[in-house]
Amino acid sequence: MRIYVDTADVELVEEYAARGxxxxxxxxxxxxxxxxxxxxxxxxxxAEAVGGPVFAQVIAEDADGMVAExxxxxxxxxxxxxxxxxxxxxxEALSRLTTAGVDAGVTVVFSVPQAVLAGHGDATFVAPYxxxxxxxxxxxxxxTRSIQEAFDAYGFETEVLAASVRNxxxxxxxxxxxxxxxxxxxxxxxxxxxxxxxxxxxxxxxADWGDRGSPLEE
Numbered sequence: 471m472r473i474y475v476d477t478a479d480v481e482l483v484e485e486y487a488a489r490g491x492x493x494x495x496x497x498x499x500x501x502x503x504x505x506x507x508x509x510x511x512x513x514x515x516x517a518e519a520v521g522g523p524v525f526a527q528v529i530a531e532d533a534d535g536m537v538a539e540x541x542x543x544x545x546x547x548x549x550x551x552x553x554x555x556x557x558x559x560x561x562e563a564l565s566r567l568t569t570a571g572v573d574a575g576v577t578v579v580f581s582v583p584q585a586v587l588a589g590h591g592d593a594t595f596v597a598p599y600x601x602x603x604x605x606x607x608x609x610x611x612x613x614t615r616s617i618q619e620a621f622d623a624y625g626f627e628t629e630v631l632a633a634s635v636r637n638x639x640x641x642x643x644x645x646x647x648x649x650x651x652x653x654x655x656x657x658x659x660x661x662x663x664x665x666x667x668x669x670x671x672x673x674x675x676x677a678d679w680g681d682r683g684s685p686l687e688e
Contacts, residue, residue, distance in 0.1 A: 517547035536563035589626035
């Protein structure tokens, strides 16, 4: 499985990459708008920081515009994956971009049928929005699980990338469901590491070790 971080903070990405806990970076227009850097430059910096794929979302709403943006994004870094919306124009753009050899997938997905169309169209990924589904009163984890089961049944190579993950409870449920990948905001990724019992355990070890100093100096 793969873990991506959903951010435009290059320094944070460098930190996570140094720890070896992320495989790439996802962005969207809302995230990119938080930094005063041209989108192409931002994607290039993120790609260099993570040493892996960066997902960049189109702004255009018509197929021609999406294709033009997607082709341009493809030149921004070695591993750019174009994010397209689950709309009629988005699926057309997906077909045209994948035919041209551009890695592209479908985002803002809220149903199994939307996802299956993306998998049928050889999308690189499909991103169901877990948290937003729950906001709408739907079990977002269950929808994502159903998408994963359908893709596994059909042998789609499309990656199921769970997005809009709000907390470690949702993340844990997604891991148990065996999803291909998740993208996490920094706060949720940080919560993966911290636990009060870990802190208590380490404090006990330090107390027991006492003033013995570094084991390298013994």
